[in-house]
Amino acid sequence: MKKIIVLLLLVAMTVSLLAGCNNSKGNDSQNTTKKTDDSKDTKDTADTKDTSGDKAAKGEVKPLKYGFISWGTADEHGRTLNAAVEWAVEAAGGEFVMDGSAISAESTIAAAENLIQAGCNIIAFCTYAGEASVPQISRLCQENKVYWTMWDTTISDADIRAMIEQDPYYVGNTNEDQYDAGYKTMKAMAEAGAKNTIVVKYGVNIPTCDERVEGATAAAKELGVNLLYEIVAPEDYKKAAQDALVAYPDADSFFLAGAGSQSPSLAAAMREAGKNKFYIGAFDYFDQMGDELKDGALTIINGGHMVTGTFSALMAINAYFDTPLSEDKYMVTIPYLTLSSYEDYEAYIQYASQGAAYTSEELQKYLKVYNPDLTLESFQEGVSKWSIADIKERKGVN
């Protein structure tokens, strides 16, 4: 019996080894050919870029293979994010290639290597797994003359920032204005009636979280809302909320700076404290948010930032088509998709989650080859419109 198992294992190992050889050989030759062509293409592009000026206006639609790196498409954000990038690539007539294996800095680098090997002309990634991947990916892209961009990212390390500033293939990045989002959320809560708020932070020393709270604090000061207490990274959100409500019985609202899925726990704590009218402002979409918005437990929620991938793609595609929006590296600020009613939620589900929020024609307006009047300012202006109202208007819904 043992001999048979050993034999079977040997056969299986030999077959898989040979299959691997065959694949890698095939891929190599294929990739080499593609890469040579691409190298030529991108080299030309880089040369063009050096003497941009009037050549920028003479850009052309070129064969495009766009490589997108993420953690996968299993969850709502990953799924909509990948789909939203595909909208942009389709609008540019390109081919979308995704690598959903990036769960660490190392696997992000590996994904970049794979996509470059697969012949991508542009790659895009995010530093959610750490900024350590950036220098290596920058080096890879320069070696292979591949344009690159980062979505939903702001580099905090000054040395890395200085390094990528010198990279001719780095285009820029997109991110949200966390301070502004925090400010607007608290403002909406105050306008709804919040007077005494407990702030709930999901982590310690996380710039995204801290900036949201800073914005909320500024709005609270301005609008006369009392910030009673700050809960930081609780193990049990409901218990933490209950404890805070016992200590501060006047509290009528929670500002949840992230981890929106904990909103039901906060709402339950409010109800059990005998408060029927309360206000919760939160970040990060979650499955139950429709119900929470419907029964009034949730006042406002921010999320829907999948277009951060769409617009970073359009930025890089403009550069690849020899029509860069700027000769310098630049950042485009993406607003959150803010939901403050069940109708907003329904519109999000229908037009952004399950459908395409932008048509190809609408996205081509963000490509200079189709819209020669496009400038960086008008690009940012268009991006800033991203909202439920904007989606409804474009879809012809009242």
Added chain:
Amino acid sequence: MINVKSKSISIKAILLTVLLPIVVYAVLSCFRPDIYLQKSTFIMLLTQALSNVIIGWSMVFGMSVGLFDFSVGARILLAAFFGVHMSQRFGIAGFVIGCIVASIIIAILTGLIYASLKIPSIITGFSALLIFESLAVMYQNRITVIIGDDISIFGTSPGIYIVSVITFIAVYALFNNTKFGYQIKAIGGNEAVAKSMGINSVKIKLLTYVVGGLILAFATMVKVGYAGTITARTNMSSMSMCFTPMMGVMIGLYISSCNPVIGVFIGSFTITIVSSGLVALGIESRLQNVVVGIFLILFIGWKTNFYRIQELIRKRRHNNIPLQE
């Protein structure tokens, strides 16, 4: 005469047992009488403590025989997702059966890894934690996590009290009135002696995983019902879910004046009062864990060195007497 003496001993034991939370509660009541002298606050604290108490009860069997399992949090998450998934198909019955079935299967798997491979329980726990935590993340990504209102009955009054009382009766009976319970105590006391008496310690330890898994299913129901939501965790962060119950069990096992099963309740309830009190006293939330940690060190340190401290006090008194004379 003997009856009177044993009665006074048991009254003393009861008083010593409940002394810890009473002292802590009294101290807080002095600082914030407006909060802590209200009946609603006491009930809220009691309700808050119950999910940790039940988790603690699920761990008391294992910890009594020296098993430290840090995968409890990840096992709760995975069982909860399965239960929630089942509830979307079969309602509340699906949730209950889903939680029980998943929790027991996961516990058996963990126990089998420990028993068959003879890996130390801490390492088994860490490995199981990594596996179940990742599976929970993948599971969450494949289902829509919507907790129905019907499930919240397990986390609110009177459901949470009913589940807790049933669990207490079951755990108390198992721990104190069964052969299994006696064997656990024998192994916990001295494993070598227990083995020489013919107790199969590996089998009993495996059984502690299974029984603990069943109790953990109740804890899962209460936890999901109480929070009204469930979110997967990554990077071993689910481990923190077992820290507070574990501290409760430690306090419970160290309160020599009472039964460990009751001690777990007393321990968890005391920790809940302490952590709640820190918020009421306006202590920065970052410092809360520091204070809870110090409390635990002081308490266990005092219990462990009780006789040494007594001896020290006695010696000092003894030395002082001639001086006074």
